[in-house]
Amino acid sequence: MHTDLNIESIRNDFPILNEEVNGKSLVYFDNAATTQKPRAVLDAISGYYEHSNANIHRGIHHLAEKATASFEASRRRIQEFLNAREHEEIIFTYGTTDGINLVAQAYGRAFLKEGDEIIISTMEHHSNIVPWQMLCEEKSCVLKVVPISDAGELLMDEYEKMLSERTKFVSIVHVSNALGTINPVAEIIEKAHKVGAKVLIDGAQASSHITVDVQALDCDFYAFSLHKLYGPTGMGVLYGKRELLDAMPPYRGGGEMIKEVTFEKTTYNELPYKFEAGTPNIADVVAAKNALDYVAGLGKDAIGTYEHDLLLYGTEAMQSIEGLRIVGTAKEKIGVISFLMEGIHHQDIGVLLDQQGIAIRTGHHCTQPMMRRFGIPGTSRASFAVYNTTEEIDRLVQGLHKVKKMLG
Template sequence: MLDIQKIRLDFPILNEVINGKPLVYFDNAATTQKPLPVLNALARYYEHYNANIHRGIHHLAEKATSAFEASRHKIQTFMNARHVEEIIFTYGTTDGINLVSQSYGRTFLKEGDEIIISTMEHHSNIVPWQMLCEEKGCVLRVIPINDAGELLMDEYEKMLSEKTKFVSVVHVSNALGTINPVAEIIEKAHAVGAKVLVDGAQATSHIDIDVQALDCDFYVFSLHKLYGPTGMGALYGKKDILNAMPPYRGGGEMIKEVTFAKTIYNDLPYKFEAGTPNIADVVAAYNAVEYVETLGKKQIADYEHELLVYGTEALQSIEGLKLVGTAKEKVSVISFILEGIHPQDVGVILDQQGIAVRTGHHCTQPLMQRLGIPGTSRASFAVYNTKEEIDKLVVGLERVKKMLS
């Protein structure tokens, strides 16, 4: 079993006092806090071997390059990618999706081709495809959901045809916590010849990711939701597809040779990594992944599920509170609304009590429109949260009701 109190000692920010109250941090779906191994790795890089990578032959450059590429190997193993060059460093999930839409989409999709997404997508997995459709004349289709926040897979199957060329779906909903059946989605898309991207921003900290078992063509995620630094993420793509795609950005590193007449592009993965990357944060990503692996993905998932069950029961005991997103398969995210009280007001009063939750539409406005609400309050749990903190949330919500009802 995990020693949660010992784990909490790894996260200095949990000692913060907010408005005179100990911090209760329930905004992990937005970003997780960072453990000491990650914070120390950032400081160690800048203090001892800060240098640009790949281009220098001096000691610091070689040390930085080695640490940078060690993170690529670590993420390859973490995702079970077949080849290390299938891991492209990005600036996050959004950047990864844009890379695929602008490189693969612009090259291989044409007027009349259909792209399928779902109702519960984050804006970052909607807008890039809308932009591509406007540019190329493609058609965007949307998988509907039921009232519990689950995809209607029968409707998805009806959408699939020879016109379907690309499917891009979220693995786990950031707003609802729903775990989507991505393996089934991928298999059915491949049956009609379509390629599939999975948005794993919310999944990687909760679910084992095996891109070979999933057989997805692309998988994207951000490290800052996996106890790592902000401003960096990873894109997995099948090697043959990545090789066929043109570079997304131009500049240093992504080239082999430049003349005024012609440029010869670099090999994978470097042809997609133009310019000086976010070196320190990529280096520290190694420690974030290692931290999760050391604790154990299954142990983390089991504990977070325990928090989800406890939190769901506790919040349901509050009169006038309605849960939003009640899928059978969920991660530790609870969205809710309080009758007659705006979510923003809920968030403000909870913050006065040192409790951090997220309020609003969670960058899923079409989903909120489908559910007929302006937004929700969202409590999202990580491995360092406790049942005692959930009890504080319940007390805090009762205070919200007393003040605003």
């Protein structure tokens, strides 16, 4: 496999890859759940606590000013990463789930009414289903679901049929966590806007694999998490167009999101602070910049090309195993392979691979409605990152042969 990336050097940047599991060197194929963190990110977290620990924005002493500068530098770095127009359009959240809930509650409660229709898809993560169900129950809105093909691709003709003047919001995943499918989000957004609907894109799985330009997409909202992008856990981003964020009421009340508080009335802060109540996850926000700088240093296109080569290699290798069926065969995919093995429960596969030092994910992957569409309880899932190798895929295939020999 040809690549301009020095994979051995990249692997040395990730200390956890030197771990042993059950006496075997670790093979980590659970990247769709969370990626591992390079030394630059780990050092940024410890460095903040060792040299800059202070609460931000309100202090006038040196440490507070230093922490605030680092915190806001990350906001501007994320603005650049997404190509947002203004840094005020970048809201820090606790993850993708938090960002989706923010929009459902703040925008949905303010602007949606009885009979309005919200469109999602069959392949959504629970985080992009439940908040809209809750809103529909509260506001008597109607939830519509775009079906998918046997290959795991959206049926775009059906989506177009659903769109009407009653459609007020569309919330669609950019990339499926359970299938790896890359959805045609630009087309989805364009068609939704023609009927006057607003669009949120769940970018949890896309952000580490695909270059995201929110202005080119013209999405109204875009949410993602840093922990799937070689960054810390508990830290996410919501992008929103300024005019929409300005019009939305606050999601949470407390410190930082206010200008002035009296017992009679409170006036709210400006963007982005209106949506960032309380002391934020400062250290992890600071370290987010290091994660994005690390990815930029490798090159997003180079990462995507290498991971696509891993996907092709892994797909061919795993299809050679008799009785193994890949679930999710879309033409456009990221490095995710979900699979079933005839006569073997997916959880047993995960346990036996773990005994060999190989980490995969098993279960419904928080996509139970989609699993029901395929008539299965769940799958085993191997998902790739830039530090993975073809040799590790070979170990996975060997491991699956052992599983089959033991249980098949």
